[in-house]
Ligand SMILES: [Zn+2]
């Protein structure tokens with residue numbers, strides 16, 4: 001995912017890449033290709049790259065651990081400058097100084113970092129997911145389990161006990 005910048009004319013240039021997650025060194029949570037849409041604006045002082053990245057993530061639901069796939073999109077910008085003094089004026093996370101004679105910029109590290117930062121920390125397959133029973137591990141989306149029954153029954157026993165006591169006292 002390299003852009004040849006040697007001899008590039010001033011102005012805005014557009015690029016599209018599609019790259020495999022393996023080529024980017026992404027973990028298995030990224031099963032699909034990554035689409036990168038970028039513009040590179042060249043002026044006499046810098047190259048300004050603006051990139052949008054889009055792909056898919058596959059993660060387990062936090063509640064029921066079923067695998068879910070969801071789209072993931074993010075973006076970043078990067079200034080490539082030739083002079084250190086030029087770099088000092090820019091947010092350090094958004095600037096790289098190009099060594100003299102460098103004619104290629106490689107987007108791979110920045111794209112990988114952007115995707116890892118955008119990785120979702122909370123994932124549920126659907127809002128109403130009932131999750132797994134904390135006792136027997138049954139997926140409660142597929143129906144209630146037996147331990148839930150006994151819990152409910154236990155509560156009724158307590159109530160009956162109270163009612164009995166009350167009636168004894170009343171009598
Ligand atoms: Zn779920």
Ligand SMILES: [Zn+2]
Pocket residue numbers: 133134135136137138145146147148
């Ligand atoms: Zn259970």
